[in-house]
Amino acid sequence: MALWRIRATVDDRPGYLSVLTASLALRGVNILTVQVHTTEVGAVDDFLVDAPDTLDEAGLIAAVERGRGRDCWVARSEARGLADQPTRVLGLATRLVRDPDAAGEALRTLLGADEVTWRPAVVAGGIAGTTMVLPDPTGGSYELRRAAPSFTPAEYARAQALAELAAAVGRRDADQVTLVLPDGAEAVVRAATAGDLTGVLELHRACSAGTLHRRYLGGAALPAPARLGRLLEPSQGLTLVATATGSGGAAEPVVAMANLLVEGDEAEVALLVRDDWQRRGVGTALLRRLVRHAERAGLAGLVLHVQAENTPMLRTLRRLARPTVTERDGCLVTVSVPVTAAPAGVVPAQVRRS
Numbered sequence: 001m002a003l004w005r006i007r008a009t010v011d012d013r014p015g016y017l018s019v020l021t022a023s024l025a026l027r028g029v030n031i032l033t034v035q036v037h038t039t040e041v042g043a044v045d046d047f048l049v050d051a052p053d054t055l056d057e058a059g060l061i062a063a064v065e066r067g068r069g070r071d072c073w074v075a076r077s078e079a080r081g082l083a084d085q086p087t088r089v090l091g092l093a094t095r096l097v098r099d100p101d102a103a104g105e106a107l108r109t110l111l112g113a114d115e116v117t118w119r120p121a122v123v124a125g126g127i128a129g130t131t132m133v134l135p136d137p138t139g140g141s142y143e144l145r146r147a148a149p150s151f152t153p154a155e156y157a158r159a160q161a162l163a164e165l166a167a168a169v170g171r172r173d174a175d176q177v178t179l180v181l182p183d184g185a186e187a188v189v190r191a192a193t194a195g196d197l198t199g200v201l202e203l204h205r206a207c208s209a210g211t212l213h214r215r216y217l218g219g220a221a222l223p224a225p226a227r228l229g230r231l232l233e234p235s236q237g238l239t240l241v242a243t244a245t246g247s248g249g250a251a252e253p254v255v256a257m258a259n260l261l262v263e264g265d266e267a268e269v270a271l272l273v274r275d276d277w278q279r280r281g282v283g284t285a286l287l288r289r290l291v292r293h294a295e296r297a298g299l300a301g302l303v304l305h306v307q308a309e310n311t312p313m314l315r316t317l318r319r320l321a322r323p324t325v326t327e328r329d330g331c332l333v334t335v336s337v338p339v340t341a342a343p344a345g346v347v348p349a350q351v352r353r354s
Contacts (some may be wrong), residue, residue, distance in 0.1 A: 001030075003077040004060060006047040007149045008069035009039070016068055017045065023067030027059065028052045033084060037152035044152050045069075048077060073149040089158065096166045103166035104142065107134070107159055111151070113144040125160070127151040134159050137167035177289075178245065181280050185244065187255060189289065192232045192239040199254035200228055200241065206253070208275050214310050215272045217332070236262035238293050240286055244277075258286035260293060265300040271313070283316050291320065294339045302337040 010016050021031060030050040037044040051060060057074045064072045092106045108116045111132070120140045125133050132144040132151045142163070144151075176190035192200070204212065204222050216223065223231075232239050242256040256273040269290055271283050294302055306313050308331050317324065317335055325336040 001050045002053055003032075003079065004049050004051050005075050005077045006049055006060060006064060006072065007044060007074075008064045008072040009042045009044050010069055012038070012043045017043070020045070020064065020067035020069050023063050024049065024060075027055055027063050029055070029060070029063065035085060035154075037154040039152055075148075089162075092162060093165055096162070097169055100166045100169040103136075103163060106162055106166070107142060107144060110162060111144060111146070111155055111159060113146045115143075115145045117143045119143060125156070127153070127156050132156060132159065134163055137164050138170060179242070179282070179285050181282070183280060185280065187242045187244050187277075187282060189240055189242045189285065192241045192257070194229065194233055196232055196241055196254060197225060197229055199243070200232065200257055201225065203254045203257060203272065203274060204228075206274050207272065211272070211275055211278075214307055214313070215270060217305060217307065231257075231259055231261075234259070234261050237267055238290065240289060242277075242282055242286060256282045256286060258283075258290055260290045260302075262297070262299065265298075267294055267299055267302055269302050269304050271316075279312060283313070284319050287316060287320065291322075291337070291339065299339050301339050304335045304337070306333045306335060307331055308333050 008020070010020055024031065024047075028051070031047055032050055033048040035046040037046065049060075055063075060074045061072045064074075089110065092110055095102055096106055104116045104118060107113065113132075118136065118140055119142075122135060122139065123133055123141050125135045125141070127133075127150075129150045130146050130148060132142075132155070134142040134144065134156070136142060142159075144159070176188065179187045179189055181187065201222075207215075212222070237260045239260070240258045241254045242258075244252040244255050255277045256271070258272075259268075259270045261268045269287070271286060273283050291302065304313075304317065306317075308328060314333070314335075317337070320337065322337055327334045327336075
């Protein structure tokens, strides 16, 4: 027995697929997997089959044509073709998470392309026979070619999803920066993940009761791990963490966390900085990055709830040099920050002082 891939167009009418499979079965062909690609000219069926050694390419094509299939393409396959499509795609997605620069190779593997070329020009995407042009979300475009068979709209959609995943991972990695603080210390700022839970728990344990009270406004008790897990990966929004960089580039425990939690067209922002890292510029850097994220997301504004006695946090907000609306209710101050560029004529406070 030998493995083959067969692709053929079948009229999208009741019973036509069964006629094709029956024609293959009469010749001892065992269908292992089948994918159906919907097109304007009919359903393109993609089979992985196990056929008798006595049946060659011409015999398989004849069997398909007797089963009312047309535009038939047949090629020998390998054992790795037995992996189903979802498994293969998940494997490629895992590879892109680790290395987003491998997008071209992942597309070639996904579609069995003979050639993948990236071009800097942005062009309209589409398919034309055995050529596919795919816009790159980060700029430019991919051109994919193969000898046969022709690309289908379903394959284009899969390629588009894979390219978008690579771009999203690339943007995430690009958001990681190293801060050089005024005192010469360095901290790495990046998007948080579920794997940061242990580090964030240690951050909370290292903070004083006063620092925790100013962050959570309702006491100094440590938040439950489940709550911190939700803060690290909010359903809508972004959480950043800052880690110190020790000698030799070794990562040290998390020293700060910043949360942006989206509700509607606004987001609530909160910061937590370890006591020995306060007043060193970490909070300001985190807040500015959250503001830039809010701008990219198209949010209307940010809201922060701050204790009136939390002078360092209020000073950090002033460093944004943005117009704010402040409301005080007892010892609680609510600050609203529009997510728009500072209007002409508004000079940042630090510039006025100099």
